[in-house]
Amino acid sequence: MSLIEVKALNSYYGDSHILFDVDMHVERNEVVALIGRNGAGKTTTLKSLMGIVRPRAGSIKFDGAELVGLPSHAIARAGMQLVHEERRIFGSLNVEQNLVLAGLTAPNRWPLDRIYEMFPRLKERCDSRGxxxxGGEQQMLAIARALVRDPKVVLLDEPFEGLAPVIVRDLVAACRALAAAGQTIVLVEQNLAATLALAQRVYIVNNGHVVHEGPSRELKEQPKLLERYLGV
Structure with missing residues (x-):
């Protein structure tokens, strides 16, 4: 049984139909990426998994349990964490306070030393306000706040957007270390080089439909797929 199994998912914003019969699955200890043009439905897929957008039809099974209809806090308690594109850290709290607050209701929270080992920069900045x-430090903190709750899966929405190349390199290295340790990750990202370096499997989303699914190496070997759906 897959950790995440999505069947015939349809999601809307008001009367606008965004996702059309989306099928996808994510295995335990796997890194899966969703790629596509802006507005293709990638972020909506993550928000549907997290219950922020309530699907009108279809099924989302997480570790065997149905998520559709559950509030976001219940989905988070079940072991799913979304790192929003906007990061959403508490600016008036320092780094350590952000981490402690995030872990308060977690049944198996990570010790802070484990977070600081993964993100040494956060240890250096532990007393600094958000x-x-x-921008790179805020993104590290946003990811660390998700990890401190020891999630079964982390959903990353555009984690490398707008960051300097050296910061992207460090974040990719941290994500690789997470994946090597067995963390399941679902990634939405426009940086194709970083995405294909991290993900084992890729879904291409186009106008709310999944139009391709396969190993990331396939996209490296068949650039015409990227040209067709992403124009690159």
Whole structure:
């Protein structure tokens, strides 16, 4: 049984139909990426998994349990964490306070030393307020807040957007270490080089439909697929 099994998922914003009969699955200890043009439905897919967008039809099974209809906090308690594109850290709290707060209701939270081992920069900045962090440091903190809850799966929405190449390199290395340790990750990202370096399997989303699914190496070997759906 897959950790995540999505069947015939249909999601809307108001009257606008965004996702059309989306099928996907994510295995335990796997890194899966969703790629596609802006507005293709990738972020909506993540928000549907997390219960932020309530699907109108279809099924989302997470570790065998149905998620459709559950509130986001119940889905988070079940072991899914979404790192929003906007990061959403608490700017008035320092790094350590952000981490402690995130872990308060977690049944098996990570010790802070484990977080700081993965993100040494956060240890250096542990007393700095969220508003005083750089964009890269804020992204590290956003990911760390998800990990401190020891999730079964982390959903990353555009984690590398707008960051300097050296910061992207460090974040990719951290994500690789997570994957090597067995963390399941679902990634939405426009940086194709970083995405294909991280993901074992890729879904291409186009106008709310899944139009391709396969190993990431397939996209490296068949650039025409990327040209067709992403124009690259």
């Amino acid at each position: 508003t005083d962090l750089s």
